[in-house]
Amino acid sequence: MAKQEVTAGVDIGGTNTVLGLVDREGRVHLDLSIPTHAHEGPETFVARLAKTIAEMAKQTTATCDLKGIGIGAPNANYYRGTVESPPNLGWKGVVNLVEMIRRTHHLPIAITNDANAAALGEMIFGAAKGMKDFIVITLGTGLGSGIVCNGSLVYGADGFAGEIGHTIVDPDGRQCGCGRKGCLETYASATGICRTVSELLCEERNESVLREIRPSELTAKTIAEAARNGDAVARQAFEFTGRVLGLKLADSVAYTSPEAIILFGGLAQAGELIFEPTKRHMEESMLNIFRGKVRLLPSGLKEGNTAVLGASALIWNELPKR
Numbered sequence: 173m174a175k176q177e178v179t180a181g182v183d184i185g186g187t188n189t190v191l192g193l194v195d196r197e198g199r200v201h202l203d204l205s206i207p208t209h210a211h212e213g214p215e216t217f218v219a220r221l222a223k224t225i226a227e228m229a230k231q232t233t234a235t236c237d238l239k240g241i242g243i244g245a246p247n248a249n250y251y252r253g254t255v256e257s258p259p260n261l262g263w264k265g266v267v268n269l270v271e272m273i274r275r276t277h278h279l280p281i282a283i284t285n286d287a288n289a290a291a292l293g294e295m296i297f298g299a300a301k302g303m304k305d306f307i308v309i310t311l312g313t314g315l316g317s318g319i320v321c322n323g324s325l326v327y328g329a330d331g332f333a334g335e336i337g338h339t340i341v342d343p344d345g346r347q348c349g350c351g352r353k354g355c356l357e358t359y360a361s362a363t364g365i366c367r368t369v370s371e372l373l374c375e376e377r378n379e380s381v382l383r384e385i386r387p388s389e390l391t392a393k394t395i396a397e398a399a400r401n402g403d404a405v406a407r408q409a410f411e412f413t414g415r416v417l418g419l420k421l422a423d424s425v426a427y428t429s430p431e432a433i434i435l436f437g438g439l440a441q442a443g444e445l446i447f448e449p450t451k452r453h454m455e456e457s458m459l460n461i462f463r464g465k466v467r468l469l470p471s472g473l474k475e476g477n478t479a480v481l482g483a484s485a486l487i488w489n490e491l492p493k494r
């Protein structure tokens with residue numbers, strides 16, 4: 173029997189690095205997770221990562237043929253194959269990850285940030301199959317975005333394009349991790365909605381079950397549960413988040429005229445609680461020529477494997493070109 177062609181999808185996170193061998197149809201043949209231990213430094217980490225990929229290839233050698241390696245990582249630069257001062261890894265300066273892995277694996281290797289990988293994952297395996305113009309918004313700790321235009325991911329002049337999360341909603345607004353104020357991600361993210369709830373609980377005398385939760389233990393999930401049970405503060409927080417996000421998505425539509433926007437990640441799992449107000453406000457704020465045309469969709473990637481599928485899609489997307 174012919175061997176199945178697979179690529180390795182690697183998602184480097186602050187705590188764990190997840191790996192999977194994925195075929196062209198998005199089937200995961202083998203997956204595992206290793207601790208990142210970023211404090212050991214990039215050299216030690218890459219040696220461990222390269223060894224793990226080699227072991228995975230060896231383990232599946234009877235059935236699979238490894239064709240390439242795709243990597244999703246914070247602050248990754250597609251053009252240079254580097255990660256540059258990634259905040260959650262604590263590595264200083266520029267680390268040439270692709271070159272380091274290529275010392276042991278002589279295969280096509282590509283790297284990009286996790287939101288761009290998610291966008292390619294949706295294009296090849298998920299909700300954006302067959303689309304040429306769409307935007308993926310990842311609503312996690314921050315807000316990441318991957319913009320696909322005319323069938324290609326937009327990398328821009330320096331490889332860092334697609335930072336919708338750091339477009340400004342209010343110049344006098346919330347302090348952002350990037351050093352500026354009022355960025356979209358300080359409002360529309362899992363962290364952002366927790367900040368909104370904390371503010372609402374300070375300002376208002378409303379009864380809310382969320383008052384019983386310590387601010388440090390508040391999560392997007394507990395807010396969603398409270399909203400489903402009719403809690404007024406929780407519902408108001410979703411309405412506010414949807415308004416801010418919808419407004420900025422309407423702006424984004426004006427740049428690339430996408431056929432769909434896909435909401436991905438932790439906060440997107442709140443379902444209609446976040447989709448309904450976002451869609452309503454997006455339509456209200458949208459230039460009339462775009463109204464009623466842009467679909468707002470949930471991710472079409474299988475939960476649990478999304479990061480690996482995205483990273484794998486990055487290199488599948490390259491292979492025909494090489």
Ligand SMILES: [Zn+2]
Pocket residue numbers: 337338348349350351352355
């Ligand atoms: Zn910012």
